[in-house]
Amino acid sequence: MEFTVQYDGMELVYKRPATLTETPMHYCPGCGHGVVHKLLMEVVEEMGIQERTVGVAPVGCSVFAYNYMNIDMQEAAHGRASAVATGIKRMLPDRIVFSYQGDGDLAAIGTGETIHTVNRGENILIIFINNAIYGMTGGQMAPTTLLGMVTSTTPYGREAAVMGHPLKITDLVAQLPGAYYVTRQAVHTPTAVRKTKKAIRASLEYQQQQKRGTCFIEVVSNCPSGWKMTPLEANEWMEKSMFPFYPLGDLKVPGRS
Amino acid sequence: MNNQREQARLMKGNEALAEAALRAGLQGYFGYPITPQSEILEYLAAEGPKRGAVVLQAESELAAINMVYGAAGAGARVMISSSSPGISLMQEGLSYMASAELPCLVVNINRGGPGLGTIQPAQGDYFQATKGGGHGDYHLIVLAPASVQEMADFVFDGFRLAEKYRNPAMILADGALGQMMEKVVLPPEGSLPRTEKPWATTGKPAWRERNIITSLFIQPEKMEQVNLKLQKKYQELQHEVRYETIGVEDAEVLMVAYGLSARIAQKAMELAREQGIRVGLIRPITLYPFPYEAIAHLARNVFSVLVVELNAGQMVEDVRLAVNGRRPVSFKGRMGGIIITPEEILEEIEELAEHYRLVRV
Numbered sequence: 086m087e088f089t090v091q092y093d094g095m096e097l098v099y100k101r102p103a104t105l106t107e108t109p110m111h112y113c114p115g116c117g118h119g120v121v122h123k124l125l126m127e128v129v130e131e132m133g134i135q136e137r138t139v140g141v142a143p144v145g146c147s148v149f150a151y152n153y154m155n156i157d158m159q160e161a162a163h164g165r166a167s168a169v170a171t172g173i174k175r176m177l178p179d180r181i182v183f184s185y186q187g188d189g190d191l192a193a194i195g196t197g198e199t200i201h202t203v204n205r206g207e208n209i210l211i212i213f214i215n216n217a218i219y220g221m222t223g224g225q226m227a228p229t230t231l232l233g234m235v236t237s238t239t240p241y242g243r244e245a246a247v248m249g250h251p252l253k254i255t256d257l258v259a260q261l262p263g264a265y266y267v268t269r270q271a272v273h274t275p276t277a278v279r280k281t282k283k284a285i286r287a288s289l290e291y292q293q294q295q296k297r298g299t300c301f302i303e304v305v306s307n308c309p310s311g312w313k314m315t316p317l318e319a320n321e322w323m324e325k326s327m328f329p330f331y332p333l334g335d336l337k338v339p340g341r342s
Numbered sequence: 343m344n345n346q347r348e349q350a351r352l353m354k355g356n357e358a359l360a361e362a363a364l365r366a367g368l369q370g371y372f373g374y375p376i377t378p379q380s381e382i383l384e385y386l387a388a389e390g391p392k393r394g395a396v397v398l399q400a401e402s403e404l405a406a407i408n409m410v411y412g413a414a415g416a417g418a419r420v421m422i423s424s425s426s427p428g429i430s431l432m433q434e435g436l437s438y439m440a441s442a443e444l445p446c447l448v449v450n451i452n453r454g455g456p457g458l459g460t461i462q463p464a465q466g467d468y469f470q471a472t473k474g475g476g477h478g479d480y481h482l483i484v485l486a487p488a489s490v491q492e493m494a495d496f497v498f499d500g501f502r503l504a505e506k507y508r509n510p511a512m513i514l515a516d517g518a519l520g521q522m523m524e525k526v527v528l529p530p531e532g533s534l535p536r537t538e539k540p541w542a543t544t545g546k547p548a549w550r551e552r553n554i555i556t557s558l559f560i561q562p563e564k565m566e567q568v569n570l571k572l573q574k575k576y577q578e579l580q581h582e583v584r585y586e587t588i589g590v591e592d593a594e595v596l597m598v599a600y601g602l603s604a605r606i607a608q609k610a611m612e613l614a615r616e617q618g619i620r621v622g623l624i625r626p627i628t629l630y631p632f633p634y635e636a637i638a639h640l641a642r643n644v645f646s647v648l649v650v651e652l653n654a655g656q657m658v659e660d661v662r663l664a665v666n667g668r669r670p671v672s673f674k675g676r677m678g679g680i681i682i683t684p685e686e687i688l689e690e691i692e693e694l695a696e697h698y699r700l701v702r703v
Contacts, residue, residue, distance in 0.1 A: 135545075135546060136545045136546060136547050136548070137545045138545060138546075139416070139543045139544070139545060141412070148558060149558075151552075151554045151556065154552075155546070155552055156545075156546050156552055157543035157544065157545055157546045157552050157553045157554070158543065158552065158553075158554050158555070159411070159412060159415045159543055159554070159555040159556070160442075160554070160555065160556035160557065160558050161408065161411070161412075162408060162411075162434055162435060162438050165404070165405070165408035165411075165435070168400070168404075168405040168406075168408035168409050168411075168412065169408050169409070169411050169412035169415075170412060171398075171405075171409050171412060172370070172372065172408065172409035172410060172411060172412025172413035172414075172415075172416065172420075173412040173413065173415065173416045173543065174412075175370060175396045175398060175409070175413065176369065176370055176396065176412075176413045176416040176417070176418040176420075177416050177544060177545075180544070180545055197401055197402060197404075197405065198401070198404075198405050198408070201400075201401035201405065
């Protein structure tokens with residue numbers, strides 16, 4: 086089937102930013118990754134920093150982020166995205182550097198790198214997608230999996246006595262003096278999308294202004310495939326179950342204690 | 343500094359190496375303390391920032407090698423150093439760097455192992471250094487210095503080879519070479535030109551496609567192509583093989599030893615020659631590529647080949663591959679941080695002389 090779109094006489098209200106490639110994304114229907122990718126690349130385009138931006142894609146569902154983002158990128162070993170970003174930023178301090186990591190990457194195998202990167206106050210943006218599950222490997226327990234939540238490795242639900250508690254790593258990160266701006270957002274409604282974009286814009290502007298410190302944005306997201314739900318069910322479950330434990334909002338704002 | 347020839351100075355191996363790195367135009371160094379190599383980190387922490395190099399003590403060797411990955415991918419001339427247990431922690435990162443074709447210089451001041459082992463000198467990391475070390479089909483370029491002078495010189499060779507072949511290079515030394523003081527003439531500052539790195543992720547200008555540094559090739563056909571490309575590179579690398587021979591012309595016993603062992607073997611050779619036993623020595627300088635052909639050639643003219651190492655016998659396997667059964671190959675080694683003496687090697691040589699009824703001259 087072919088669609089022919091007539092633009093004549095119509096107002097163009099939306100288009101793909103030039104900072105996104107034309108490659109169709111591999112993400113599942115309803116997944117938040119595509120939205121966050123788009124927001125990030127829109128901000129890069131709007132700020133005119135495509136030539137100066139270098140991204141780091143980790144192991145996880147977003148490992149192919151470099152297929153979609155039309156900027157220079159490095160793929161990092163599992164958990165090491167913030168260390169790789171540190172190496173890039175230290176060598177090229179005038180570039181805009183971000184890492185884009187999932188919960189397993191950032192809060193399990195890469196916890197050490199996450200804490201120390203922020204504690205050093207590396208002048209980068211860390212985007213943390215928290216959907217409480219390992220999506221790429223097929224729905225195993227993540228460090229952020231809620232208590233009682235069923236995954237392929239917690240078939241009877243996550244039990245604190247055996248598997249420990251869900252890790253609020255963003256709350257930990259917000260305590261560190263190296264953190265400049267820490268916020269928790271979502272992308273499941275138009276309002277949430279606008280707020281997340283604002284947070285990304287603020288973070289990259291801080292970085293451009295050479296504010297000393299790490300910007301850290303957690304996006305509480307869904308995983309319809311991993312959660313075995315429809316996209317709609319997943320968003321409803323996220324609001325009902327995830328947001329009470331991971332409340333949205335700013336955790337650390339420049340100039341405010 | 344004047345334009346006169348550099349004065350010889352007395353320096354520790356680790357410090358000579360660190361100073362040479364700065365003179366070679368080091369831009370980034372990421373490290374973590376471990377004996378017996380901490381002087382490299384300490385020296386660079388003091389000198390690096392004054393001379394335009396970023397020096398960062400990471401939270402672990404794991405983080406450090408991944409910082410090197412990022413920095414090398416950004417096009418910088420980068421170095422990392424550690425000792426055996428720390429090098430083990432870096433293997434994942436080195437496998438990624440070999441696959442992503444990122445140049446860097448890795449320094450291993452080998453200590454006794456396995457495990458936490460001892461802080462004393464050893465050569466037990468030969469397999470790890472020369473056979474890949476991490477997962478997958480890859481090799482590092484491996485240089486084995488035998489003096490403080492070479493600790494300094496090989497920094498330049500290591501960077502040059504790493505950048506020429508877009509591959510991590512390693513200086514495989516040991517605790518003794520790192521710690522001992524010797525006379526050294528340092529290479530002049532700025533004598534290693536920068537290489538073009540059009541593949542580096544420095545930000546995508548409008549005129550070129552985006553640069554991607556990755557080791558992920560999920561389609562098997564693509565992964566095989568990447569592997570074939572790497573193998574072709576390792577074939578080309580064989581031309582860079584380096585070795586030194588001493589007293590091989592009339593030798594009836596050929597010793598093979600590298601690094602610290604080669605110095606001790608050379609002393610044993612002198613003692614043997616005082617007794618009229620004609621012993622020669624070949625010292626591989628590059629451990630990868632390995633001088634198979636040179637060893638095979640020299641082995642034809644001797645009765646026996648003796649390999650000396652500070653391990654349980656690792657390089658001896660490569661020597662046997664080179665000799666390919668044409669001559670008997672024996673091994674003498676000490677482990678665990680014990681340094682073999684020339685007398686111990688001499689005993690071995692005397693036994694060989696007895697066994698083959700060699701004529702003493």
